[in-house]
Amino acid sequence: MSWQDYVDKQLLASRCVAKACIAGHDGNVWARSDGFEVTKEELAKLVQGFEKQDILTSSGVTLAGNRYIYLSGTDRVIRCKLGKVGVHCMKTTQAVVVSLYEDPIQPQQAASVVEKLGEYLMSCGY
Structure with missing residues (x-):
């Protein structure tokens, strides 16, 4: 599976991201969804x-x-929010998975999808 497939088929296809x-x-961006113009510096x-x-x-x-308000985090997960948009990020061994979700998606739904992919990537050495 390509990096773009992980974004498209694992994250976006879940409809929780x-x-x-x-x-x-x-x-350096390995893959991103259309219209998500996040920069290398960010x-x-x-x-x-x-x-x-x-x-x-x-x-x-x-x-x-867009600047999001930091809510909480660990050495593996960061959570932020701005209005009706939430951010859930997970750091793996070599990568970071960044996701945005919007109401009516609940934070735990996005967290589950992102962290499941993150755990899988870590099991593969990424």
Whole structure:
């Protein structure tokens, strides 16, 4: 399966994710959904936030030019929100899976899909 297939067939096809991308820890995008113009700099800052979450508590998370309010996170998962749009991100060994979901999708629905893919990627060494 290609990286684009993971975005299209695993994340978007679940209908629990509205937009998504998979990128390396360096911020380089491996695959993304149409119209999700997240930048390398935004992704690199997000990846730093897994290690230093105080960065995110003060400045939030910016994706595709939109700034989301940081809600919570661990060294593997980050959650943010802006109005009716939520963000759920998971860091794997070599990548970060970033997803946006919108009402009426519940946060736990998006979390389940993103984390299931993240766990699978880690089991494959990514």
